[in-house]
Each structure stands twice: as structure tokens, then as C-alpha cells.
Amino acid sequence: MLKNVLSLLLSKFYSKKESGEVAHQALPSTNGTYLFSNKSVSNWGTVSTGVAPYDGFLVLNANGDGTSDSASIFVSTPCVRSMITFPFPSAGCTTWAPIAKGEAWAVQGSNAKQISLELRKTIGGVSNS
Template sequence: MLKNVLSLLLSRFYSKQESELVGHQAMPSGTSTTLLSNAAVSDWGTVSSGVAASDGYLVLTAKNAGNAGASLSLSVREFARQSLTYPFIGAGGNAFVPIGKGDSWALIGSSSENITLILFKTIGGG
């Protein structure tokens, strides 16, 4: 019953084509901004921080720089966090975190190289 009522209300306001567009607004677009490229960190500390210029996804890639205890942690407004821990020297990895326009982010870690952080805007913008 509730599904039928919602369907009726939605059909009054947008067509099926518009409904499909609305459903894709949270998906990443091809538009991106490189925030950090080929960076490195040896001792534990802050690698970089900033504020998102748009809604999107932060995509982090990095590689172990020669220490078995290497790791990186990417946090967004202290509520969303992704961590990379490298199991052996030379290992690499990647992670992503959704972020809203105006949200602050911080990247901390140690013994990492080839660190790249890219913000992929969402299709819906913001």
C-alpha cells in the first residue's frame, strides 16, 4: 500500500527518465581534482588536510615505503575513516571515502610513498 502511494506521488512529479537521473546523482562522475600527487611520508604524522570543494568521493592510493608497520588513515569530519595497512614492504593499496561539499578531511600516516588523493565529484554536483 505504501509503495503504491509513493509510486503515485513520484509519478506526479517526475517521469521515469527523470527518476533514473535522480537515482544516479550520487554516483561518481568523470570530473576529478587531484589533491595530492606522488607524495611521501616517513615518520608518523599529518600528510595533508583540506576542505572539499564539492560533493564526491576521496580516492586514496599509496605504497609501503620500506617499513612493515606502514599505514595511512583518511578521515572526513571525524566520522568517516578509511585506513590502509600494508602487510609487507612494497605492498600498495587504495581506499575511498564519500565526502560532502565543505567537509574537512585529513590524511595521516607513516612509511608511505606514491601517495595520491583525488576528489571525484558526484554526478549530482553540490
């Protein structure tokens, strides 16, 4: 009896269709903006920094520059640091990190080339750009 009453109340305010839409809001969409592309770094250092204009996922792509076995690069946000350590000198790799609107991000690394960073919007995110 109680289960039926709760189910009836929930159905008045929250449909199955809505629950599916809510579940997808935090996922990345196909819409995105490149924050930068085709950068390089040799000695350990900062590649670029910025602030997220909307909620989304930072997608970092890079290749080792082929000159060193110790190539690595990472993207950091206030809550997450996502790192790539290249398995061989000229390998290409991708990593990602979630970020909220207004949070700062930074990309740092060494011995990497063709570095790009894309911000993919969340499906449910609201863009003010």
C-alpha cells in the same frame, strides 16, 4: 483503485527516467581533481589537510615505502575514516571516503610513498569551482 490513483499522481510529478537520474546522483563521476600527488611520509604524521570544494569522493592511493612491515595510511572526514594497512612492505593500495562540500579532510600515515589524493565529483553534484 487506490494503487492506480497513486500511480497516476506519481507519474505526473516523477517519471521513471527521473527516478533513474536521481538514483545516480550520489555516485562518483569520472571528473575529478588531484588535491595532491607523489607525497611521502616516514614516521607517523599528517601528510596533508584541506577542505572539499564540492561534494564527492576522496580517493587515496599510496604504496608502502618498502622499509617497514607496519606501513599504513588513512583519510578522514567528519563522518568517515578509511584506512589502508599494507599487506607487505612495498604493496600499493587504494581507499576512498565520501565527503560533502565545505567539510575538512586529513591524510595521515607512516612508511608510505607515492601518496596521492583525488576528489571525484558526484554525478549529481554541483560544482562552484
